[in-house]
Amino acid sequence: MKILFVDDEKDVEALFRQKFRKEIKSGEIELAFAFSGKEALNILGEENPPKFVYVFSDINMPGMSGLELLDQIKTRFPNIQVSMISAYGDSENYDRAMNSGAKGFFTKPVDFERLKTEIAEMVKNQ
């Protein structure tokens, strides 16, 4: 199962690759990283239809915000699930994300147990 993480912090890649080391090694999941909304859309647009099943995106990013990216993905690739990961867990961001069709909302610092459960569930349903 292919998952795309979108965050402008580059170290997110190392962190998530290490956190999901076992799942990656066993071939359960495959991770890709984009460091902007634009890059994320490019990666998703490389294949038609894209093999990605799930996108996790930060909200506060330079250029396209995570919420804008959410809208774009929902329009262009309605089958891809999107969840938001944000340091700003205020109700305004939460409501906007959920109303735009986000599957879930994770606050930073990320609760990895919750994230792993979420992904495991998704893998099971594949």
Place this chain on the structure above:
Amino acid sequence: MDAIKEKLLSDTVQRVLDMIVQVNFPLDSIDAFVVSDVMGFGTTVDEKILGLEGLKKLIADQQVQSKGLDLKFKTSLIHSRIFARENAAFYSYDFTITIKIGTEETFLPLRFSIVFEYMDDQWKLVHWHGSQAVNSEGDTWHRNELVRKNEALQKLVGEKTADLAQKNAQLEKAIQTLKETQDQLIQQEKLASLGQLTAGIAHEIKNPLNFVNNFSELSTDFIDEIEVELEKTAESPEKENIKELLHDIKSNLGKIRHHGSRADSIVKSMLMHSRGGAGTVEPTDLNALIREYANLAFHGMRANKNPINVDIRLDLDETIGLVSLNAEDFSRVVLNLIKNAFDAMRDKISVVGSDYKAKLEIRTMNLPNKVLVEVEDNGPGVPEEIRDKLLMPFFTTKKGTEGTGLGLSITHDIIKSHLGSLEIESSVGEFTRFRIELPIN
């Protein structure tokens, strides 16, 4: 006096009276019975006439002004006299004019004296004097009347002055209010931007801090895995050495994680504080809040530079029960007041020395319809002259960068937002007591 001369005199007198009374009296006939250098006084200041032309002008003006007015004249002779050798005569009259405007009648009492001289077989008017009779008995020189007028004027001036003074005071008060409002707005603006700045900084710190915490946690997990793998290999001195090193690294990672958590909680409280009004008003155990924050403030102070020994006494009235307040905000009030007390008492220790025993008392008390919170220290006290400046934003007695001058101002704002009041009682060298009264609805 012979009859002809007497007749001439009475005719001349009558013509003078007619001249004054009749609206259509022919002006060119005046020359016949008035001398050219006639002199007279009228009733008004400007009626001081010298010469025939002046008299003619006066009569002409009078005729113009009388037009359309319903005027009645009544003359009665008071006194007359023919002078010796019968060449001069003098007459005095009471002269009442009744002016009717609509149904209103106004009486104008005048006195009128005229002097005639007999020359070239004719009687001619040489002088007259008209004056208005005013009501001022026994007031020969109008002194009393002047005094009365003066008094009336002074009273009027007094009233106007008082009026002006009052208006002035009102204006000054309005300006004062405006200035205060302006100051408050500026402070609020400053506080708002300060809050935003703090929130921004806290957020920016939070992200790298998350990495520190996450990577240290991950590395700890990896070392656990390495240790499991290592157990599968053959024993050797090198293996023992590796195990020891791994143990140390794990312990170090634990320390990184621990201090990262500490920093994280500081950042969290910074965010909480900068988010003004984020909390909600809820029934709160005020005594518990005071206990918790007094403890926090004390340990915070002990952990910082220049800790002092303080005897803290809590005298909490358990009957106050739950009080409706914004716990997040009100905890700042408690923290600020206690922190200030510590700072003040530290100053006193450095001046007075170790004989002085710092003491802080915090009381709560159930009053009718309100709850009283008192924070009292036996520090240096607050001099009278700066007491009312204490609540002003950016006013501080602390040296250099030790105080922002915001603590008490924010404290006061929070208490006001709870519709409560903050009073400061102090005696220099003895104590300072902050009294907070919170209404219970």
